[in-house]
Amino acid sequence: MALVGLAVSGNDHFAKGGVKKMEIASYAEGGQSSLAISASGAASGTIGSSIKTVEFKKETANMQVTASNDFGKGLTTFEIVIEGYVPDVTKERLVELQSMVNTPLIARVYTWDGASYLVGWDAISSESNSKTRFPMELTSAVANTGSSLADENGVTLTFTCMQAEAPGVF
Numbered sequence: 055m056a057l058v059g060l061a062v063s064g065n066d067h068f069a070k071g072g073v074k075k076m077e078i079a080s081y082a083e084g085g086q087s088s089l090a091i092s093a094s095g096a097a098s099g100t101i102g103s104s105i106k107t108v109e110f111k112k113e114t115a116n117m118q119v120t121a122s123n124d125f126g127k128g129l130t131t132f133e134i135v136i137e138g139y140v141p142d143v144t145k146e147r148l149v150e151l152q153s154m155v156n157t158p159l160i161a162r163v164y165t166w167d168g169a170s171y172l173v174g175w176d177a178i179s180s181e182s183n184s185k186t187r188f189p190m191e192l193t194s195a196v197a198n199t200g201s202s203l204a205d206e207n208g209v210t211l212t213f214t215c216m217q218a219e220a221p222g223v224f
Contacts, residue, residue: 062211064127067159068191069198070165070166070167070168071165071166072107072110072112072113072114072115072165072166073110073116073117073138073163073165073166074100074109074110074112074115074117074164074165075107075108075109075110075164076107076108076136076159076161076162076163076213077101077105077106077107077162077164078105078106078107078108078153078154078161078190079101079102079103079104079105079106079159079160079161079200080102080104080157080158080159080160080161081102081157081158081159081184081185081186081189082157082158083103083104084102084184085101085102085103085104086099086100086101086102086160086175086183086184087100087183088174088183089101089180089183090177090182091172091176091219091222092148095220095222095223096222096223096224097171097172097221097222097223097224098222098224099172099183101160101161101162101172101174102160103196106150106154108138108151108211109140110138110139110140111139111140111141111206111208112166114138114139115136115137115138115139116136116137117134117135117136117163117165117171118132118134118135118136119132119133119134119220120132120133120134120135121220122148130218131210131216131217131218132216132217132218132220132221133214133215133216133218134190134213134214134215134216134217134221135193135214136161136163136173136214137210137211137212138210138211139208139209139210139211140208140209140210141206141207141208142206142207142208143197143207143208145151145153148197148209151192151195151209151211155192156191157191157192158174158189158190158191159174159190159191159213160172160174160175160186160189161173161174161190161213162224163221169223170221170223170224171223171224172216172221172222172223172224173190173191173213173217173221174189174190175217176217176218176219177216177219178218178219179217179218188216188217188218189211189215190213190214190215190216191214191215192212192213193212193213193214194210194211194212195209195210195211195212196209196210198210
């Protein structure tokens with residue numbers, strides 16, 4: 055019997071996954087205020103006073119949240135990895151990115167579907183609004199010129215964070 059037709063539902067045809075941009079602040083510069091995550095997972099507050107925005111090329115960035123449970127100890131941890139490609143990086147932008155290395159960071163991560171998440175702070179393991187034991191870090195920055203004339207010059211960034219609760223949703 056031959057396949058005559060294939061029914062496709064269009065519910066996810068225009069799905070919008072992926073990370074669009076991140077607003078990043080340093081804990082060292084201060085400005086964090088009223089940070090909170092409610093029992094329902096709603097985040098609120100200000101991440102910092104000096105915010106740097108990183109915009110990713112469309113369809114190159116993602117956020118992965120991995121929950122792990124330490125059986126018998128009652129502790130669940132969430133490892134968050136955000137990776138994405140930033141095209142057309144200038145010398146000034148590279149210097150700005152370099153300033154994030156070895157700096158405790160906090161971020162508001164925006165996805166293409168309109169949601170945004172608090173990464174780098176959680177109410178369980180943080181000591182206050184402006185201090186956490188496990189901040190987000192820029193763990194990798196790989197600059198690449200490409201190999202063909204059509205390739206872009208850019209940098210692939212990887213941010214990593216460990217939290218005691220899932221990222222709050224703004």
